[in-house]
Amino acid sequence: MISIPQPSKVRLFHNSRSTDDVAEIWSQIDEPYPKDVERPQRERADFQACVEPFDGKVKALPGNTQSAETYQQIVTWLQQCIKSHHACTVSSNSRFLPTRLIDLTGWGRGKAVKLVESNSIHRDQSIPYIALSHRWDGQITAAASTTSENILPRLEELTVDTLPWNFVHAMEVTHLLKINYLWIDSLCILQDSKEDWNREAALMSEVYQNSECTISDQSGQTSSMGFFCSGDVQNDSVEFRCSSQDGQSSKMVRAVKTQPSWVALLAQGPLQSRGWCLQERELSPRVLHYTPSQVLWECRAFKASEGWPARDISSELSEGYSKYNLRILDRIQAQDTHEIYTSWLNTVRDYASRSLTKYEDTLPALGGLARIVHGYVHCDYVAGMWAADLRRSIAWVPGEGPNDSSSTSRHATYVAPTWSWASVVGKISFELAKALSRDVTDETVAVIDGWRITHLTPDPFGQIASAELHMTTPILTAVLDYYSSSSYYFLRGPHDTVGKWYGQMIFDVKAESESLQVVWCIPLFTSDVRGGIGLALVPVQGQEHTYRRVGHIWELGMSHFQTLERQSIVLI
Numbered sequence: 001m002i003s004i005p006q007p008s009k010v011r012l013f014h015n016s017r018s019t020d021d022v023a024e025i026w027s028q029i030d031e032p033y034p035k036d037v038e039r040p041q042r043e044r045a046d047f048q049a050c051v052e053p054f055d056g057k058v059k060a061l062p063g064n065t066q067s068a069e070t071y072q073q074i075v076t077w078l079q080q081c082i083k084s085h086h087a088c089t090v091s092s093n094s095r096f097l098p099t100r101l102i103d104l105t106g107w108g109r110g111k112a113v114k115l116v117e118s119n120s121i122h123r124d125q126s127i128p129y130i131a132l133s134h135r136w137d138g139q140i141t142a143a144a145s146t147t148s149e150n151i152l153p154r155l156e157e158l159t160v161d162t163l164p165w166n167f168v169h170a171m172e173v174t175h176l177l178k179i180n181y182l183w184i185d186s187l188c189i190l191q192d193s194k195e196d197w198n199r200e201a202a203l204m205s206e207v208y209q210n211s212e213c214t215i216s217d218q219s220g221q222t223s224s225m226g227f228f229c230s231g232d233v234q235n236d237s238v239e240f241r242c243s244s245q246d247g248q249s250s251k252m253v254r255a256v257k258t259q260p261s262w263v264a265l266l267a268q269g270p271l272q273s274r275g276w277c278l279q280e281r282e283l284s285p286r287v288l289h290y291t292p293s294q295v296l297w298e299c300r301a302f303k304a305s306e307g308w309p310a311r312d313i314s315s316e317l318s319e320g321y322s323k324y325n326l327r328i329l330d331r332i333q334a335q336d337t338h339e340i341y342t343s344w345l346n347t348v349r350d351y352a353s354r355s356l357t358k359y360e361d362t363l364p365a366l367g368g369l370a371r372i373v374h375g376y377v378h379c380d381y382v383a384g385m386w387a388a389d390l391r392r393s394i395a396w397v398p399g400e401g402p403n404d405s406s407s408t409s410r411h412a413t414y415v416a417p418t419w420s421w422a423s424v425v426g427k428i429s430f431e432l433a434k435a436l437s438r439d440v441t442d443e444t445v446a447v448i449d450g451w452r453i454t455h456l457t458p459d460p461f462g463q464i465a466s467a468e469l470h471m472t473t474p475i476l477t478a479v480l481d482y483y484s485s486s487s488y489y490f491l492r493g494p495h496d497t498v499g500k501w502y503g504q505m506i507f508d509v510k511a512e513s514e515s516l517q518v519v520w521c522i523p524l525f526t527s528d529v530r531g532g533i534g535l536a537l538v539p540v541q542g543q544e545h546t547y548r549r550v551g552h553i554w555e556l557g558m559s560h561f562q563t564l565e566r567q568s569i570v571l572i
Helices: 068-084 165-176 194-202 204-209 262-267 275-283 328-334 337-352 364-377 387-393
Strands: 009-013 024-028 047-051 100-103 114-117 130-133 181-183 213-217 237-243 250-257 286-290 295-299 303-305 447-455 464-474 476-482 489-492 501-507 518-527 531-539 546-556 566-571
Touching (some): 068 165, 068 286, 068 295, 130 275, 165 213, 204 275, 204 364, 213 275, 262 295, 262 303, 275 328, 275 337, 275 364, 328 337, 328 364, 337 364, 337 387, 387 447, 387 518, 476 501, 518 546
Parallel strands (some): 130 181, 546 566
Antiparallel strands (some): 009 024, 047 250, 100 181, 286 295, 447 464, 476 489, 476 518, 489 501, 531 546
């Protein structure tokens, strides 16, 4: 409920970033208060205000994300983007279609909705389609999944009545946008076929990148409830006439109850915690985020909300580690290669904090985005990292940094080599590694000689069967001293080098520290923030000169390595 102060002359406070050139307005209310408007006890009211003309400015919400007003706003955004935003179409392939689609040409016409193989669609021009980004929950039933057993009947008819409501709502939005085809992962990929899944996972970047738009279910409701939401907005706004201080002119003023920001609404969305959903948002040129109160628009060039439909909030988004940051593909064309690598580290940090239903999806769920970034950096993709930025990338830290005790764990079975961030479950950080902003020239640090990656499928951005990192480096043996008031260890010299202090270390997985008293240290680079940065290793039994990573080292005394002989080693 909006609060308007009692006196007839009131001072209005509103967002200084408004398009209006009026920051403070003395107003004369010509009309009585609405009967159901609460009179506040203080002058400052919780509202935003704008002056006529009102078109495109802050406004009250429709109160239902299924409303005709909402659809009209979506159409306006979509048409504006298609006509005016070169950045939103530059990377799309208008001839691409996913392997299967949901055919909605019969929707509302008494004809069947069905699955269709895209190679059977007559194409004399580009065929637009919508994609759905959603979370899989306990409400995803067998009816919501296509398998090798039910695909043939579904090519004849897809029984809409048996589907989750979020699927049905996506069909309704697609139809109202006058688009005939919809892509939903669980319906368009055979859920019982590993071969089909692997093939479609390799196409994921194409599916989202070439969609006309992606519907993002950020409602927080279960799939059985759908993503349309409604609320009481009857008293969320009021309009009244405002006079100038000299009384010579007047304009209408609209006061609207302050709404959560675009950033806040997206941050609260359930898809922000789901691993697959990161690249679905990143890859899509246009996204409609259906939140509990309103629809948010996001494209490469413009981001806005129903509450303020013409106001672009892109400049307010973080370029750092935020889960609601500027998307990497939104700014990649304006970045140099080093900036792209740093943006990738930011994206990986966000991704690692999210959850996956299947641990083996760790690399595939980011593979589509990696495929697109590869087209800009033109270097090898190595276990979730870029070859030209490998020295920084392997210096990841578990948790939010050295002083964070966040727990990480290893995957139950092999997903990635221990030197990759993808080898652990949980939050990771590259904050210390980012201090390396130039090529390493120190002759005492490790040299990366090469790598060997074996993939489980032909997709170079997909699952890994094994991986090796070949290095030439001095190696220093250190004894662990636990620092009880923190989550890290001190590294000191063996008993015959009493008094030597080598650095500080945090284990990648805390449980692995219980059986270790000694680690082998290798130097990577010198950081402007934390001194020498290196890795803690342990030998692999039965494999000569072969090690696995167990931790991250900072404040590493680089002088200790100057007299040591360099060795050729393999990290797995």
